[in-house]
Amino acid sequence: MNFLEERIIKDGVVKEGNVLKVDSFLNHQMDIKLLDEMGAEFKRRFAKKPINKILTIESSGIGIACVAAQHFDVPVVFAKKSQSINLDGDMYVAEVESFTHKCRNHVIVAQRFLTPEDRVLIIDDFLANGCALQGLIQIVQSSGAIVEGIGIAIEKGFQSGGRIIRNLGFQLESLAIVDGMDAATGHIQFRDQSKMQENVFVSEDENICRSSTLD
Numbered sequence: 001m002n003f004l005e006e007r008i009i010k011d012g013v014v015k016e017g018n019v020l021k022v023d024s025f026l027n028h029q030m031d032i033k034l035l036d037e038m039g040a041e042f043k044r045r046f047a048k049k050p051i052n053k054i055l056t057i058e059s060s061g062i063g064i065a066c067v068a069a070q071h072f073d074v075p076v077v078f079a080k081k082s083q084s085i086n087l088d089g090d091m092y093v094a095e096v097e098s099f100t101h102k103c104r105n106h107v108i109v110a111q112r113f114l115t116p117e118d119r120v121l122i123i124d125d126f127l128a129n130g131c132a133l134q135g136l137i138q139i140v141q142s143s144g145a146i147v148e149g150i151g152i153a154i155e156k157g158f159q160s161g162g163r164i165i166r167n168l169g170f171q172l173e174s175l176a177i178v179d180g181m182d183a184a185t186g187h188i189q190f191r192d193q194s195k196m197q198e199n200v201f202v203s204e205d206e207n208i209c210r211s212s213t214l215d
Contacts, residue, residue: 001190002175002176003034003037004034004038004153004154004175004176005176005190007025007031007034008020008022008154008176008178008188009188011024011025012188013186014181014182014183014186014187014188015183016183017183018156018158018159018181020154020156020178020181020188022125022154026060026064026125026153026154027060027063027125027126030063032067035063035064035067035068036067036070038064038067038068038153038175039064039067039068039069039070039071040071041175042068042071042121042123042151042173042175043068043071043072045149045151045173046121046148046149046151046171046173049119049121049148049149049171050119050148051072051074051119051120051121051148051149052074052117052118052119053074053075053076053077053114053118053119053120053121053145054068054069054072054074054075054076054077054120054121054122054123055076055077055078055079055109055114055120055121055122055123055136055139055140056076056077056078056079056122056123056124056136057078057079057081057096057107057124057132057135057136058078058079058080058081060124060125060126061078061123061124061125062076062078064123064124064125064153065078065123068121068123068151072121077109077113077114079094079107079108079109079135079136079139080107080108080109081105081106081107081108090110090111090112091108091109091110091111092108092109092110092111092114092139092142092143093106093107093108093139094106094107094134094135094136094138094139095107095135096131096132096134096135107132107135107136107139109139109143111143114139114140114143114145115143115144115145116143116144116145117145118140118143118145118146119145119146119148120140120145120146120147120148121148121149121150121151122136122137122140122147122149122150122151123150123151123152124136124150124151124152124153125152125153125154126152126153126154126155126156127152127154127155127156127161127162127165127172127174128156128159128161129159129160129161130159130160130161130162130164130165131161133150133161133165134164134165137165137168137170147170148171149170149171149172149173150165150170150171150172150173151173151174151175152172152173152174152175153174153175153176154174154175154176154177154178155174155176155177155178156178157177157178157179157191158178158179158180162174162177174193176190177190177191177193178190178191179191
């Protein structure tokens with residue numbers, strides 16, 4: 001069991017509906033020492049990649065991405081979920097579905113912050129159905145940049161997101177993969193990643209995100 005799995009066992013709360021609450025240390029109140037350890041682990045796993053930018057999505061991924069960026073010594077760009085008056089110029093836009101909030105959002109990145117010269121590491125706190133990640137991948141590809149890898153804090157292995165992203169050929173590194181949760185007992189089952197084997201298939205129905213440019 002790794003350091004993040006141990007912390008989830010200690011302070012995570014399992015709720016009905018396959019909800020895992022980690023807001024006491026990861027995405028509401030944040031344990032910066034834990035985030036720093038996570039950043040160091042992402043750096044170790046992607047050490048051979050020529051990463052010069054980290055991309056995440058507001059809001060829960062920002063803290064993890066910023067601390068991780070210190071280990072890579074690169075800037076962080078975060079995709080915004082709404083158009084605001086201080087956003088100007090051309091934009092990359094993707095429509096994504098939120099598993100947590102049960103809604104669709106348009107996520108936006110200013111084109112001047114992603115260029116064909118960028119080698120991008122995408123970081124987020126949770127991976128469930130993979131739609132948000134597909135949107136970020138599409139935005140990076142629209143810019144001409146390259147996705148060098150994807151780092152996730154907690155992956156829900158019983159949902160389709162990890163299978164979809166790995167099947168697309170990306171290096172996806174999840175620090176903890178949850179294969180099952182029981183709200184009645186609080187039990188959490190983690191995947192042994194040392195024994196992971198890829199045998200995946202993605203149907204057309206699972207690819208539901210759309211991207212575009214906004215002038």
